[in-house]
Amino acid sequence: MTPPEHGLVGFSAAIALGLYKRGGWKLVALTTFVAMVPDWDWLACLWGDAAFQTIHRVWGHAIISCLLTAFVVASCDYWLDITGRCGQVLHGVLSKCFRFFGFFGFSGSSGVVIRQQRNWSEYRTWVIAATIIIFTHPIADLLVTGGVDFPPWPVQLFWPFSPQPFTCPILHWGDPGILTIFILGLVAMCCLRKYCRFVAFSVFIVFGLYAWLR
């Protein structure tokens, strides 16, 4: 899967699991980001094709790497409120743009509150949510891989303990149906906010049916 597709899968999974009720938009934003992070091993391409072939879908996608990544990203985000700070910057930029284009009714205030009170119970929610959602990434990469002209690219789930490759291709990489289903799901969740959990569940059912029919 491509990083935007991973982000959409992570977002839909977060909504389906009711994470918005547990940690608000900040937890949903964090988990959406976390769902894309295992592709950091794509950076191996900077060291040439051989390094890319050896490292991608290994260093960032293994179970141990996902556990560590989820813990580190969730911890940094919770204690430093990185999501809140990014939201504040984004809100400031949007405020300026909206005022520039004449939407004077738009509030110029920060609109995003940086977390002042922290507690271990909420921190635990952050870490558990990130740990659950990050595994949508290797699972999706097991299922959506390969193409007409290139073979499936396996994931080494048990690296560094075992080089055993895993793959279970059901859809080709870049299949346009995947992005279409998850974007339509996102639009439906925005339009039907009251029923967004039901819509998020439905998105995964539709995705499963689509994969089965293909």
Ligand SMILES: [Zn+2]
């Ligand atoms: Zn990946």
